[in-house]
Amino acid sequence: MVYLASCKSEKSRIEEQPDAPGKGTITISADESFKPIVDELVKVYESNNYGTKINVQYKPEADCIKDLWNDSIRMIISTIALTNGESRKLSDSLKVSVDQLPVARDAIAVIRHPGAKETEFDMNDIKAILAGTYSQSLIPVFDGVKATSSVRFIVDSVMKGAKLTNRAVAAQTSDSVINYVAKNPDAIGFVGVSWIGNPNDDQQSSFLKKVKICRLKSTDSTGNYILPVQANLYGRLYPMTRDLTYIVKEKYRGLGTGFAQLMATEIGQLIFKRAYLMPGRRYYVIRPIQLNEDSI
Structure with missing residues (x-):
């Protein structure tokens, strides 16, 4: 009872x-x-x-x-x-x-215009691009006009206190970043990989036709330039994980x-x-x- x-x-x-x-x-x-x-x-x-x-x-x-x-x-x-x-x-x-x-x-994917020839970077290159000191005059584009997780990662983990270039652009949303990069050859975008990593998703498949995903230098000793795919995220080989x-x-x-x-x-x-x-x-x-x- x-x-x-x-x-x-x-x-x-x-x-x-x-x-x-x-x-x-x-x-x-x-x-x-x-x-x-x-x-x-x-x-x-x-x-x-x-x-x-x-x-x-x-x-x-x-x-x-x-x-x-x-x-x-x-x-x-x-x-x-x-x-x-x-x-x-x-x-x-x-x-x-x-x-x-x-x-x-997850990871932050780096994207460029489909016609861009330079699509492999190490983290020193990425920091130089963000600071505006890179050999090419590229325009960094982020997802959000306020502090999104991507922006916070860039500021805290990549820049580590260094100042962002005044040329940096804050798009309203992640898909806005993709569309901006697709239309501007001098732009380089930073978005969460969940926006472009799935080729089986109709919307993401359409995004992948508009932009090119860049390869970043691996964190291990191989020196390979790799994409933000699952195997590279698992061991944090991709540097922006x-x-x-x-x-x-x-x-x-x-x-x-x-x-x-x-x-x-x-x-x-x-x-x-x-x-x-x-x-x-x-x-x-x-x-x-x-x-x-x-x-x-």
Whole structure:
């Protein structure tokens, strides 16, 4: 009888909550750089949980971080990870449980006009381009007029305090960067690889016809110039690699927790894989192989 009473109490408690993993509506914030993949994740979650609705506000990463202190936003998706101190402060201030996890590995792709001849760079070249001291007068173009994750990575991890050239252009969105580069031979764009990495996506396939993806010098000792493909992201061989992380803040096990769990499950990881990001919650073994052209 005690067991049945406790089960009934638990069931009643869940029913009284405004949302749960299988019901309700929530609003989350996501960095605009990851719109294609987040849209797909939401589509799959809602189709598997008919009583749910996840409203996504796409914003620059800096605004997503501000939303951590907004009671109406239950979750953010970006490349930011909280320190233990920041997580405790957020939890104590809002009286919520804070959970975060890196779920995939992304990269910043460098793109150029399809007619551009120079499409291989090392990181010294990239820094010189961004500073305006490169041998060619190229125009850097970023995704967003405010601090997106791509801009923050460029400023913090590439420039490291050095000043950006005054010629740098901030386009409104990632697809605006692609269109700008497609029309300007002297432009060089920086966008999340999830916007152009999937040749099986109709929109991204159309983007790949407009621009050319550049190769960057590998971080290992080979000196090879490589593309931001999954195998190169896995070992961080591609130099502009970053992790995609979710941060959930809830007072109970709600819809935000359910959506976060999807990202870490096999279904969510498969969605990342098909979007040509590197799944972050699975282990892989990369083996060198040699193809014999005569046998192909």
